[in-house]
Amino acid sequence: MPKTSAGNGESVSCRVAVTAAGIVSPLGFGLSETLDSLREARDCITRVTRFSVAECRCKTAGQVPDDRLLEGRHRTNRTQRLHRASHMMIRALREGLAQRPGFEPELTVIGTTSGGMSYGEDYYRSLCRNGSLRHSPTWVANYTAQKPVIDAQEAFEISAPCQIIANACASGTNAIGHAYECVRSGRYERVLTGGYDALSELVFVGFDSLQASTAEKCRPFDRDRTGMALGEGAAVLALENLDVARESGTAILAEIIGYGISTDNFHMTQPNPSGIGPHQAMERALQSARISADKIDYINAHGTATPFNDAAEGKAVSELFDRVPISSTKGMMGHSLGAAGAIEAVICLLALKHQFVPPNINFRVPDHGVDLNIVANAARHMALGTVLSNSFGFGGTNASIVIQNFEA
Amino acid sequence: MSLAIAGMGWVTPLGNGVDPVWERLLQGCEAAEVKISEQFSDRSYSAFRVPESVLANLGPHPRLRRASVISRYAAAAGLAALQAAKVKLDPQSAERIALVFAISNGGVIYTKRFYRDIVEAGAQSASPLLFPETVFNAPASHLAAILGITGTTYTLVGDSAVGLLAIKMADDLMANEAFDYCLVVGAEEADWILCDAYRRWRLLRLAPPIEPFNKKQRGMILSEGAGAVLLARDGPVVIERTHPGMCYQRRSEAEQVLKRILCDLDQMEIDFVISSANGTFIDQAECQALRQAIPDAFVYTPKPAMGESVGAAGLWQVIVGTQALHSGELPPLLHGESTIPLRTSASRVPVAGAQWAIVLSCGVNQQVAGLLLRKVRDRR
Numbered sequence: 001m002p003k004t005s006a007g008n009g010e011s012v013s014c015r016v017a018v019t020a021a022g023i024v025s026p027l028g029f030g031l032s033e034t035l036d037s038l039r040e041a042r043d044c045i046t047r048v049t050r051f052s053v054a055e056c057r058c059k060t061a062g063q064v065p066d067d068r069l070l071e072g073r074h075r076t077n078r079t080q081r082l083h084r085a086s087h088m089m090i091r092a093l094r095e096g097l098a099q100r101p102g103f104e105p106e107l108t109v110i111g112t113t114s115g116g117m118s119y120g121e122d123y124y125r126s127l128c129r130n131g132s133l134r135h136s137p138t139w140v141a142n143y144t145a146q147k148p149v150i151d152a153q154e155a156f157e158i159s160a161p162c163q164i165i166a167n168a169c170a171s172g173t174n175a176i177g178h179a180y181e182c183v184r185s186g187r188y189e190r191v192l193t194g195g196y197d198a199l200s201e202l203v204f205v206g207f208d209s210l211q212a213s214t215a216e217k218c219r220p221f222d223r224d225r226t227g228m229a230l231g232e233g234a235a236v237l238a239l240e241n242l243d244v245a246r247e248s249g250t251a252i253l254a255e256i257i258g259y260g261i262s263t264d265n266f267h268m269t270q271p272n273p274s275g276i277g278p279h280q281a282m283e284r285a286l287q288s289a290r291i292s293a294d295k296i297d298y299i300n301a302h303g304t305a306t307p308f309n310d311a312a313e314g315k316a317v318s319e320l321f322d323r324v325p326i327s328s329t330k331g332m333m334g335h336s337l338g339a340a341g342a343i344e345a346v347i348c349l350l351a352l353k354h355q356f357v358p359p360n361i362n363f364r365v366p367d368h369g370v371d372l373n374i375v376a377n378a379a380r381h382m383a384l385g386t387v388l389s390n391s392f393g394f395g396g397t398n399a400s401i402v403i404q405n406f407e408a
Numbered sequence: 409m410s411l412a413i414a415g416m417g418w419v420t421p422l423g424n425g426v427d428p429v430w431e432r433l434l435q436g437c438e439a440a441e442v443k444i445s446e447q448f449s450d451r452s453y454s455a456f457r458v459p460e461s462v463l464a465n466l467g468p469h470p471r472l473r474r475a476s477v478i479s480r481y482a483a484a485a486g487l488a489a490l491q492a493a494k495v496k497l498d499p500q501s502a503e504r505i506a507l508v509f510a511i512s513n514g515g516v517i518y519t520k521r522f523y524r525d526i527v528e529a530g531a532q533s534a535s536p537l538l539f540p541e542t543v544f545n546a547p548a549s550h551l552a553a554i555l556g557i558t559g560t561t562y563t564l565v566g567d568s569a570v571g572l573l574a575i576k577m578a579d580d581l582m583a584n585e586a587f588d589y590c591l592v593v594g595a596e597e598a599d600w601i602l603c604d605a606y607r608r609w610r611l612l613r614l615a616p617p618i619e620p621f622n623k624k625q626r627g628m629i630l631s632e633g634a635g636a637v638l639l640a641r642d643g644p645v646v647i648e649r650t651h652p653g654m655c656y657q658r659r660s661e662a663e664q665v666l667k668r669i670l671c672d673l674d675q676m677e678i679d680f681v682i683s684s685a686n687g688t689f690i691d692q693a694e695c696q697a698l699r700q701a702i703p704d705a706f707v708y709t710p711k712p713a714m715g716e717s718v719g720a721a722g723l724w725q726v727i728v729g730t731q732a733l734h735s736g737e738l739p740p741l742l743h744g745e746s747t748i749p750l751r752t753s754a755s756r757v758p759v760a761g762a763q764w765a766i767v768l769s770c771g772v773n774q775q776v777a778g779l780l781l782r783k784v785r786d787r788r
Contacts, residue, residue: 052531053531055530055531055532106652107652112565113543113544115565121523123605124520124524125527127601128448128524128528133608136605137608137609140605140608141609144512144566145544146566146567146773146774147774150655150657150775154657159654159657161573161652161653161654161655161775161777162566162573162653162655162775163573164564164565165562166511166543166544166563166564166565167562168543168544178562181580181581181584182580185580185583185584202519202523205531205534206534208531209535209536209539210536210539261560261561262559263549263552263557263559263561265553265556265558268540268541268549394540394543394546394549395543395545395546395552395561396549396552
């Protein structure tokens, strides 16, 4: 494991606790609803209603209902101006802070891919079509990627500096991984991390144009998979120096013990078919955690259900692991891009706490030549101690984290 | 532990290369104004753009064939920073270098073109070639591929403070002994749509000049380009301290936030400050904070000469600060009134004995950051 310096030349390696988590996704609002959806293997992919998909091959996505986003909040002029992504972040952070009152991060590291993109779309459409630009200052000011994070912090009187990581679909896991390294190094005691993304027309049509999204069911790792369904949501995790958290009597949900990152320079949108990118990320995460592959009890796969991604990830997993249970939860909720890694990390926390592995729904036929132990179609009860979560993205970014049950 | 600046690369509207751009700043040059228009509007805007000739020496690379100019600027600056430090990457050393990329608006030219096709001709007209170039990390991905970096690559997004936040991230990464270097690159490209957006936000003026610290806050002029800083563990100028940054909720709070950052960084007698003043509301916030926190320091902002390059701006400021410590001279402040209540000068300022400088970035969208530069004394 690489040694780090806390600033005084001494090597430091602190343990990193997860002390709170919050989640909003198509699976539900909060940990409890999410747990129910996972256990019941709910397919939460529905027809897209936010914009016209008449000309797209794909018509569906995982969507967070607007009417629930503002539940429990006063509808002021200010809250009306905020982007949906801000409301998602606020809901996720509210849940997290309810578990860990008084959490004051020294740093916030959040992943996203498109910020408040739909406001940019509103602005551009109005410009082109001579529409009203009365709201354009609001659109412009709330379009930026850092704004939902600052809005969420402001809602709870947090003023930590924000690092917004945009490493495409790996952003959420990269954000958690970097936050983990910040605490592990001893430079920070408390870091807020996570990810968010809200569905937008530009991104939806973009994936459709690449024929990466499917016109039928999203079937990760299935032989006959035809592509992804997009999703949206937000998730946050409070990371703390484990020893400090324990001394102060803070409840510990789990421990992050490893992080691996790699860059695959093969192609802008396709992984190297050899699987070297995912292989290196997972291998580095295991090295960072100082554990061997046989200690991993479950893998939450990136598993987008595109032919190329699942083939590369499946190859890397089968090379490194011996039939460890693996599932992609994207078949249930869609691929929420910058939020995906954070949402899936929270799903891993639920899996560890409740000792089950979430299902890989819509699975029918195993893929040729890849020997994977897919948790097909139904959740599986089993003892879990250590799990690994993967995220891979455009530009060849790959990230893996290792999360472990905390034993006092 | 401090970080050293081992090499720098600079692509700006005033030219390409640290020495030529620096010389032009010292001479008091201002970038040439270019008018940008758009098919669906009669209004044109002024911006400071990078002349096409500037990238003539950038070699061909398959990754850059279809890439937007922002990726070309970033590649030119990143390669120059490595060359200046005489660092050649092979598969082994490429694993010991991290890449942190700072960006604000990203590949806006291709994003606009991609979405225009959707709006005008429907989703079936959307280009699968353009879409990948719209993602924020496309320039970083291209640069990583050109350099052969296979390990740590991050793209950070934010306002014009993002460059310094990227250096803070690099500082945290370099605490890991697995890295020998961290290449920090900031890049941006200018387009009509950005000018229009900032204008509607009441932050942009229609034509130069940028008048720094002017109480009338007439607005900024956008620019484009890239800045790259290769961070190592030894070198003649070091980043003594990076502030993690802060956020302000309302514009009226920016001054207090800036003051706190200045106080946190003000360890020694500060010789000069490279400010981010750009003709908007942030100028008065910086002016008041500087007056109260370090009234004796000289203050210079490069933005009247080169414009507001947002994602690249913080890196440009660090390069200016480093060059000023190296050369013992600050460029003349352009378009500053004589009544500015700070130590500014319309002519070149000798700072030969200067050892300490602060670089301060106040973004227009709530982010603030700063860092402390130190010139290492010649030990001979």
